[in-house]
Amino acid sequence: MLMGYKMSYSERQVSFVNAVNARDMFICRVCESQDFVKPHYILNKNLFPNGGAVRENGIALCCKCHEKARAWDQFSDNLYYSPAIFFEIIGSSLIEAIEADAKNLSNS
Ligand SMILES: [Zn+2]
DSSP, X not given: OOTTOOOOHHHHHHHHXXXXXXXXXXXXXXXXXXXXXXXXESSOGGGSTTOOOSGGGEEEEOHHHHHHHHHHHHHOOOGGGSXXXXXXXXXXXXXXXXXXXXXXXXXX
């Protein structure tokens, strides 16, 4: 991509999905299922200035684990599906996600 080119939000989302899929190979990182595996935003996009669509904030989850992760977002009921655990599984952290998000707008 061109130097200085700024990706639009939808381009960043596509790039996020591709980056997480490339790393996690469509396998759920919690239970290793391959049923309807999709990237999950570990922390809500609204918490990031640039939308948090970065690999450091993404984890591939199957449909069942996705449901549990969404339930955690609402009720904080099951720590095994919390952001802290997801960051640990993918070897990232809140700080790394914030730093990657900050760079996401300026480079491609
Ligand atoms: Zn799963």
